[in-house]
Amino acid sequence: xxxxxLTSPHTERPNSISxxxxxxxxxxxxxxxxxxxxxxxxxxxxxxxxxxxxxxCEALAMKLRGRPALPAISDLSAVVTALLFAIAVxxxxxxxxxxxxxxxxxxxVKHMYGGIGYNPFNPAMAAYVLxxxxxxxxxxxxxxxxxxxxxxxxxxQVLSIKFAGIYPQGLGIDALTMATxxxxxxxxxxxxxxxxxxxxxxxxxxxxxxxxxxxxxWYLLGGLILLYKRIISWHIPVAMLGAMLVxxxxxxxxxxxxxxxxxxxxxxGATLLGAFFIATDPVTASTTKxxxxxxxxxxxxxxxxxxxxxxxxxxxxxxxxxMNLAAPTIDYYTQPQVFGHRSGSNE
Amino acid sequence: xxxxxxxxxxxxxxxxxxxxHLPDNKAQSNGRPVEPAALPKQLTIPLQQHIGEVAxxxxxxxxxxxxxxxxxxxxxxxxxxxxASSSGTVIEIGEQPVPHPSGLSSPxxxxxxxxxxxxxxxxxxxxxxxxxxxxELRERIRNAGIVGMGGAAFPTSVKVTPGPETWIKTLVLNGxxxxxxxxxxxMLMREQADRVLAGVAILQHLLEPEQTLIGIExxxxxAIAAMNAALETGGLSNTEVVPIPTLYPSGGEKQxxxxxTGKEVPSHGIPAxxxxxxxxxxxxxxxxxxxxxxxxxxxxxxxIAGEGIKEPRNLEVLIGTPASSLIGQAGGYTDAASKLILxxxxxxxTLHTDNVPITKAANCLLAASEAExxxxxxxxxxxxxxxxxxxxxxRLLPQQMYWYAKAKDLEKAQEYNLFxxxxxxxCSHVCPSHIPLVQYFRFAKMESWAREQEKRKSEHxxxxxxxxxxxxxxxxxxxxxxxxxKKAGLKKKTAAKKAGGEAKDPKKAAIEAAMKRxxxxxxxxxxxxxxxxxxxxxxxxxxxxxxxxxxxxxxxxEDTKQATQEPEDA
Numbered sequence: 040x041x042x043x044x045l046t047s048p049h050t051e052r053p054n055s056i057s058x059x060x061x062x063x064x065x066x067x068x069x070x071x072x073x074x075x076x077x078x079x080x081x082x083x084x085x086x087x088x089x090x091x092x093x094x095x096c097e098a099l100a101m102k103l104r105g106r107p108a109l110p111a112i113s114d115l116s117a118v119v120t121a122l123l124f125a126i127a128v129x130x131x132x133x134x135x136x137x138x139x140x141x142x143x144x145x146x147x148v149k150h151m152y153g154g155i156g157y158n159p160f161n162p163a164m165a166a167y168v169l170x171x172x173x174x175x176x177x178x179x180x181x182x183x184x185x186x187x188x189x190x191x192x193x194x195x196q197v198l199s200i201k202f203a204g205i206y207p208q209g210l211g212i213d214a215l216t217m218a219t220x221x222x223x224x225x226x227x228x229x230x231x232x233x234x235x236x237x238x239x240x241x242x243x244x245x246x247x248x249x250x251x252x253x254x255x256x257w258y259l260l261g262g263l264i265l266l267y268k269r270i271i272s273w274h275i276p277v278a279m280l281g282a283m284l285v286x287x288x289x290x291x292x293x294x295x296x297x298x299x300x301x302x303x304x305x306x307x308g309a310t311l312l313g314a315f316f317i318a319t320d321p322v323t324a325s326t327t328k329x330x331x332x333x334x335x336x337x338x339x340x341x342x343x344x345x346x347x348x349x350x351x352x353x354x355x356x357x358x359x360x361x362m363n364l365a366a367p368t369i370d371y372y373t374q375p376q377v378f379g380h381r382s383g384s385n386e
Numbered sequence: 387x388x389x390x391x392x393x394x395x396x397x398x399x400x401x402x403x404x405x406x407h408l409p410d411n412k413a414q415s416n417g418r419p420v421e422p423a424a425l426p427k428q429l430t431i432p433l434q435q436h437i438g439e440v441a442x443x444x445x446x447x448x449x450x451x452x453x454x455x456x457x458x459x460x461x462x463x464x465x466x467x468x469x470a471s472s473s474g475t476v477i478e479i480g481e482q483p484v485p486h487p488s489g490l491s492s493p494x495x496x497x498x499x500x501x502x503x504x505x506x507x508x509x510x511x512x513x514x515x516x517x518x519x520x521x522e523l524r525e526r527i528r529n530a531g532i533v534g535m536g537g538a539a540f541p542t543s544v545k546v547t548p549g550p551e552t553w554i555k556t557l558v559l560n561g562x563x564x565x566x567x568x569x570x571x572x573m574l575m576r577e578q579a580d581r582v583l584a585g586v587a588i589l590q591h592l593l594e595p596e597q598t599l600i601g602i603e604x605x606x607x608x609a610i611a612a613m614n615a616a617l618e619t620g621g622l623s624n625t626e627v628v629p630i631p632t633l634y635p636s637g638g639e640k641q642x643x644x645x646x647t648g649k650e651v652p653s654h655g656i657p658a659x660x661x662x663x664x665x666x667x668x669x670x671x672x673x674x675x676x677x678x679x680x681x682x683x684x685x686x687x688x689x690i691a692g693e694g695i696k697e698p699r700n701l702e703v704l705i706g707t708p709a710s711s712l713i714g715q716a717g718g719y720t721d722a723a724s725k726l727i728l729x730x731x732x733x734x735x736t737l738h739t740d741n742v743p744i745t746k747a748a749n750c751l752l753a754a755s756e757a758e759x760x761x762x763x764x765x766x767x768x769x770x771x772x773x774x775x776x777x778x779x780x781r782l783l784p785q786q787m788y789w790y791a792k793a794k795d796l797e798k799a800q801e802y803n804l805f806x807x808x809x810x811x812x813c814s815h816v817c818p819s820h821i822p823l824v825q826y827f828r829f830a831k832m833e834s835w836a837r838e839q840e841k842r843k844s845e846h847x848x849x850x851x852x853x854x855x856x857x858x859x860x861x862x863x864x865x866x867x868x869x870x871x872k873k874a875g876l877k878k879k880t881a882a883k884k885a886g887g888e889a890k891d892p893k894k895a896a897i898e899a900a901m902k903r904x905x906x907x908x909x910x911x912x913x914x915x916x917x918x919x920x921x922x923x924x925x926x927x928x929x930x931x932x933x934x935x936x937x938x939x940x941x942x943x944e945d946t947k948q949a950t951q952e953p954e955d956a
Contacts, residue, residue, distance in 0.1 A: 042736060045762075053816065156768050
């Protein structure tokens, strides 16, 4: 009897890229649902647009590279990139900016470097930064959360705004949108308002902006799912949140009126989404455990510094890209001690 | 001095990094008692069943051999002899298919059995081995051809000879059997605990350890109970059965030592360097046979398992029995059989045919179904998730090693400690991209060895070439020096001659003086009218002889003259 020969191990493999990416997608669902709840249809339209564009670009790139497209699409990595991008951009972002961002992310940031596994930068964040720098007005025009929204939009209105740039009668972009909590906080602090005065505004909830902090909770839940399924390890999120908490608490203690609390920073902006879903992108992050602690802490520190003293209200994308640059070097210097190499371990 | 196991304080166990919880699938094969396998018609006994030098045949085709007779002797220190597993006639000595990952053939002795199973005359059994000199015990172990039966097949005689400088503090018995499906050590400990402990006693006598720890994974409660029961009646001192958590690869030598003692075997080192020696329980049983009964290693327990086998079980198998015959005794293949693996699913290798013999290190024949061992499909790109590093029991970074192995940057791969990889397969198992990581590392190791050898060869050639060039240069220089010395000497002489004017060669002067004297004498005699008697009345022949001599003398004088002038022209 003749048998096929293969190399060991001869076991059923418990993991695959598709399963990993599917779990990331599933873990994003609670946060996305919360965003739909608070920010309306725009999010869903952005997601669908981004996913379709990403898959199309992935297929195109694989075709141009002369490789089979189906395995690349079915690994779901392009879908995850699209989801992360779509929930990071404002719900009313014009359709062509979403398409532009996704095309940039997949074609240039991902496939110009060799496709999945080879891209040094997080594609979703690179696309976000491209748009933020090139189209700042569009990129900071966020809708207010549902409870503060005086002009809830129907799906039809959202579609006409996004695809045709036609706003409902009597309402301009300025009337529909409002500053994000982080933006508001900066503006008020720049006006020399104290924190206690700023907090009087109905914008604020327990820790951060109303609505926003709840979305953060749902991303935290998703993050815990990923931790439980061992898709990610605790190192990067804990280090990132820890670094922000330590820095924020330190300055808050120094001057309680000028520096918001650590909890404000964690529950506002893209902190929780970034900590569990963006910074943990395996391809672009550090891979050693010690390196992941440094990498995560670096992101947390950069986010805090830019938010507090920099030119942008939020900085998760910048921080992630900067630390992406540093990841290979961090990995090189944080190699674990190999079994049997420890000196004096046998005493 | 021993105490009941229940009262013993729990030993502090240590952890190794990573590892995997795998479905152990051991219940398939450990439900039936072990039976001896049927005597096959032919035994194919490979000459190399161990690490080290291949054994040298002692028999020729046509010889009748008896069971237990040594048919090939060890060559060199790290080697092991092989014995006939049954009586019969040698019908062939040559290349035969053997169980090896390469699928290549290797020299074997083929015996046609006669069914008599007639033993060679064995020396008297030894009862009190402790009275024997350790060197004699080692000799018996060596002559019995015992090798590590856990899979590595390193000659045991070398491991029981730790050397004068080494002091063994702990003897570790490996009964972990962490690979899924395999139950041969489990069954051995259940059924032959006394035999294992007899081997342990001999090892204790040889190595004089302070403590002996028998590590068994806790998924084998029957084996643990049997060993403890045997220990209570066996009277071994400072010996303990230690149940360890089931976690692959706790049966790896380095991992087991770490679990039991907390110590790490140094990289590129051996356990003896940290005062530990580790033997498989099967090896201990073989040692007991060799020392107490003088029986060589000619059989072993083999697990036949997998969904591709009708009646999975363990058999006691004569070395050299074809795998196909064992599968027949286990009911044959089911329709599900898709792969035949020698060893376990994690570290074993696939056989393309069952027409290979069982060797000393063969612990399991696994006929796996597609469900048990699915084809992982083509590999995707690495997504750098780091699951491999998290699973690695050697704390390596398989991902980085993979990049460099793939790029054939072997130096860099070695910088990432390629050679500390134990090839356990954990990284490949967890890889979401299904990259055959271990295979890349095997390749990189082989390639490194090959390059190392190549380098050594070319280094050797370079040195030889340099030595040759140097020698030729030296010879040339010496020749030139000799010539110039000679030239200088001659020049000096000529110069002196010129300077001295009349000064003549003393030899020539002497000759001339002698000739002058002779001429004077002749003239004087002529004056006196006396002629030398012997020149008178010469015969024609004598005159001719004299003339020739005169001529030669004249020529010689001429030659000398020329020779003294020649250097001046040169």
